[in-house]
Amino acid sequence: MAESEQRNNPACKAFASEVAAHLEGEGRPQVAEHARECTACGAVLADLEAIRSAARDLPLAEPAPALWSNLRAKLAAEGAFAAPACTLFAAELPDYLEGEARPLVPSHAEQCRPCRSLLEDFTALRRAAAELPLEEPAPAVWANVRARLDAEGAFGTPVQGWRQILSWRFLQHPLPAGALAMLILMGSALTLGPSRLQTRQYGSGIEAVAMDSDAASVFANLSAGDQDRSPAFVVSKLEREFRASEASMAPDLKATYDKSLVSLDDSIHECLSSLQDEPRNTLAHDYLMAAYTRKAEVLSTALEFEGR
Amino acid sequence: MSTTKTPARKAATETDLIARAQRGDEEAFAALFEAHKRRIYSLCLRMTSNTAEAEDLTQEAFLQLFRKIATFRGESAFSTWLHRLAVNVVLMHLRKKGLQQVSLDETDNSQDEPVRRDYGSEDLRLTGSVDRIGLQDAIAELPPGYRAVFVLHDVEGYEHNEIAEIMKCSVGNSKSQLHKARMKLRERLRQDHGGEPVDQSMAAGTGIADP
Numbered sequence: 001m002a003e004s005e006q007r008n009n010p011a012c013k014a015f016a017s018e019v020a021a022h023l024e025g026e027g028r029p030q031v032a033e034h035a036r037e038c039t040a041c042g043a044v045l046a047d048l049e050a051i052r053s054a055a056r057d058l059p060l061a062e063p064a065p066a067l068w069s070n071l072r073a074k075l076a077a078e079g080a081f082a083a084p085a086c087t088l089f090a091a092e093l094p095d096y097l098e099g100e101a102r103p104l105v106p107s108h109a110e111q112c113r114p115c116r117s118l119l120e121d122f123t124a125l126r127r128a129a130a131e132l133p134l135e136e137p138a139p140a141v142w143a144n145v146r147a148r149l150d151a152e153g154a155f156g157t158p159v160q161g162w163r164q165i166l167s168w169r170f171l172q173h174p175l176p177a178g179a180l181a182m183l184i185l186m187g188s189a190l191t192l193g194p195s196r197l198q199t200r201q202y203g204s205g206i207e208a209v210a211m212d213s214d215a216a217s218v219f220a221n222l223s224a225g226d227q228d229r230s231p232a233f234v235v236s237k238l239e240r241e242f243r244a245s246e247a248s249m250a251p252d253l254k255a256t257y258d259k260s261l262v263s264l265d266d267s268i269h270e271c272l273s274s275l276q277d278e279p280r281n282t283l284a285h286d287y288l289m290a291a292y293t294r295k296a297e298v299l300s301t302a303l304e305f306e307g308r
Numbered sequence: 309m310s311t312t313k314t315p316a317r318k319a320a321t322e323t324d325l326i327a328r329a330q331r332g333d334e335e336a337f338a339a340l341f342e343a344h345k346r347r348i349y350s351l352c353l354r355m356t357s358n359t360a361e362a363e364d365l366t367q368e369a370f371l372q373l374f375r376k377i378a379t380f381r382g383e384s385a386f387s388t389w390l391h392r393l394a395v396n397v398v399l400m401h402l403r404k405k406g407l408q409q410v411s412l413d414e415t416d417n418s419q420d421e422p423v424r425r426d427y428g429s430e431d432l433r434l435t436g437s438v439d440r441i442g443l444q445d446a447i448a449e450l451p452p453g454y455r456a457v458f459v460l461h462d463v464e465g466y467e468h469n470e471i472a473e474i475m476k477c478s479v480g481n482s483k484s485q486l487h488k489a490r491m492k493l494r495e496r497l498r499q500d501h502g503g504e505p506v507d508q509s510m511a512a513g514t515g516i517a518d519p
Contacts, residue, residue: 094487098468121494128438129447129462134346135353141363142341145370146334154374155334 015041023048089115097122140253143301147256150298151263231292238299245303257302264298267291326386330378337374344387345370348394354459355398357448365401369394395460395474402452438497446496454489461486 007013015034022031022045035042089108096102109116149155239261246254271288274281322343328336348369353362373390380389447455447463456475460466461482466474468482475482 094483098483118494122490124438125443125490125493125497126462128440128443129458130465132350132354132440132444132463135350137345137349137363137366141345141349141366141370142338144367145341145374146338148367148371149337149374150334152375155332155337 009038012038012041015044019045019048023052086112086115090118093119093122097126140250144253144256146301147253147260151256151259153263231289235292235296235299238296238303242299242302249302257298260298261295264291264295268295322386323382326377326380329374330380340373341370344390347387348390351391351394351459351464352398354444354447354463355395355402355456357455361401365394365398368401369397372397391464392474399456399475402456406452439500442497442500443493446493446500449496450489450492454485454492457482457485458489458493462490 011034015031015038018028018031019041022028031045035045085108089105089112092102092105096105105119109119242257246257249257268288268291271284271291274284275288278284322340325336325339325343329340345366349362349366352365352369353359356362356365369390372393376393380386447458450458457471460471460474461468468479468486471477471482472479
């Protein structure tokens, strides 16, 4: 039969559509029957069966030796070859170390040296971890905390009474100690009579000298050196020292101190304004002294820290 | 006359300090800082393995403490309250640095490097002692999530249920992470002791023969 006739032959067409299923063993008896009647289709079926048979008989390829080595190593790493008891030991070990009752752990450890080593190592690790020494933070940590809290006003009401002013830390710096003495003297002078105020701009801070009428004449006759002992001048001198050294200060620490100083300058300015309107306002006077004291303390702390 | 303070006297002293600090007493603040600074700083340092970060976090922890101290009612020990606050500060910082760094999700395997299972293999002891400096260095090398759980549990003494609550994971995950952390530490410390890496082909008693 010519090929063109075969393609148009209904029986051959049916054979072509069914032969694949026949080769899969799906029960197509008409395929074998047609193959016996049709020479061309019979040849096709014979060829297909021969190919299938040859494919099944193809020899197996040998993998490279490294394939097993690699596979074995990976399986061993995953613990696939561990003895069942060791696997169970590993599963129970964390709970045993937490203090839970897991009798299998100690009993297996007695018999299995590697697992006993693991238990001993974990026990040693836990003990060493619990006994690690405490570390000491740098002094700057407290300085920063204190400065921030001070700037936020966390430290209670303004200083009241000599006992809180005369703190040991404040007096460690000689300059603020001298400023304190002058503040005491000035405080006494200011209570004698009406006060006259004199304000002048100095550098980056506001400097003010509060004087009463009698003391004013005294100050008017003071030499330049004596005027240096006014509280404002002393605080101003501290501030100049602070400004001279602030370039070497850590930026965040400097910002904290600046914030504190701005707040204190605001307090000083407010007190001075009050005293200008009411020269005999003793409360404003007390707060002014306290503000100068606090500002001197902040500056001395900053200078003390910078000197470390 | 004995100068040592009994625990009851210490607690009474600290109670007084807390009360004074709540009223804004700077000296009381300073005393509380002095009493607790080392523990908080050590926690921050071990969790971050970075001195500068640890100092910043210590500062932040104490700032938050002093800002919130008025809310302390004494339901728990002050040190516990402070410590938990510091842990939260550190974890918040670590999460801001990288969302995946301290993830303890059940399905998170990002920190899972192949951890060798030494069961059934040769004796790999740490010779019974753990070098303190070596341990600190090894802790610093742990992945952040492992490090956090190990520090909280084995160094600071938190329980797994507490760690699970703090780190928002399951108790099982906390235990699993701790175990992995210990295995990595053991492996690292063995290398310090001059131990050779495990030869996987020498798993003893397994009955697996080479082809």
